[in-house]
Amino acid sequence: MSTPKMPLLDSCCGRWSLKVGTIISGVLGVIIGAVTLIFVLTTNVKMQTIVIDTLPSHIVKIILAINLVMTMIISALLVIGAIKRNRFMMLPWVILAIMLAIGLAISVIYTAVVFFIHKQALGGVLWLIFGLISVAIYVYLWLVVFSYFQLLQEEKGRGPYDRSAYKR
Template sequence: MGRKFPLVSSCLGCPLKTGAIISGVYGIVIAIFTLIMILTNDIKIQTIIIDFLPKSVVTVIVIINLLMTILISSLLLAGVLTRKKTLMLPWIVLTIMLCIGLVISVIYTAIDFLIHKYYITSIAVLVIGLLFVCVYVFMWWVTYSYYEKIKEEDNRTPYTRTPYYG
């Protein structure tokens, strides 16, 4: 068998299950907060690649993404609480993709500020953005580790749990 991705055994001293629950709750809270901010303020949302779309279309796309985040984070919580791996998997897959997207977004935004000679803002975006990326990756790592722990426990047979001496 190939080498497995290294797993963590706890979430900053808490059990992995607690860390996975925190990840799900955090996703829901941040998505709801962002939805409220978008719906109550005139926030300019800019895309990196598809910059020709009207602001209203981009806003609708972001709102749909936030609603999907709430749904997938809720599935994660249900999966953690019921020990059902299949409910956890959408969050695990989506979150690692979002981590990659966040890194690209942070770097793009920092470079954009740098080009426009907002040097301090550029550095702040880069440092704070990468700190958020690190937290996000850690949350993913904890949740993925809990997923793998459940998977390992589910794959055990009664014979591997207790030795049989006949």
Template sequence: MSTKPLKTFLGCASVRTGTLVAGFGGIVLAIIGIIVIFTTHVEFKTIVLDWLDEDIVRIIITINFCMAIFISILLIVGACMRKAFLMLPWVVLAIMLAVGLLVSVLYTAIQFYINEKVIEGTVWIVFGIISVIIYIYMWLVTYSYFNFIWEETKRGAYMKDPFRRHY
């Protein structure tokens, strides 16, 4: 990737801290998502498989949330142990989910506009774009730490600094 890696998280914390925040945030949001799925009466639909029964869609979404929890745990363990290969599933999945989130936000907003619900569509697109920007920033923070660990691993044991550095 040709972008310059980030040096800090929010300008004051290390990218390792930002990576841990992303991991714990993913776990918390997934648990909240599972609770919302089973406690509210919202109609869930998929864009591609719109013929599926609503209960099957709930199960699919729950399995996705469980996988997000597992991958976030791998991210946290990988960040603490400085193992890039444990962080890799989150880095790969997160960028795909960012694209999926953007498509979902645009699709839902367009559906609101088609159904002449302009206020709901506008609110959805504003908060949706903000959430996509936050998500991509968290991915950049995690990718920067992942890249730092990856480069350090490639250098070998004798080329590493003997003391921990600020990352």
């Protein structure tokens, strides 16, 4: 029988419980997703992907809109899962968020390099600074959620009659 893993963090920002931090992360996901979706659908900004830059801008907008809607749904599931202490409902966010953190880091570095290639050093430096700060915040929020996720697993393993509590 394997021993449960201990949560990586024991609080969110040293002030709130992991549960509150998880709920905040989910609510932020819904809000940021909704605001970004509104921005994408109401502005005429040219969008392109890193990998396939030949796609028409309107197709990229549709793909991004679908991704944002899915992110909002998964973030809402995270909030409900945290409130109900249901790890199964939290799992899609835990998986998606770490993949998005990696994608965000790659995107930040790629975009900064493009700025530098086009001789826009200030833009590249600012993109790196603010982008990497965003990645760090995102990874921290993921760690909060993952810690709560692990805490729920640990608590599930400890029942009222758990013998380990009575061992000396």
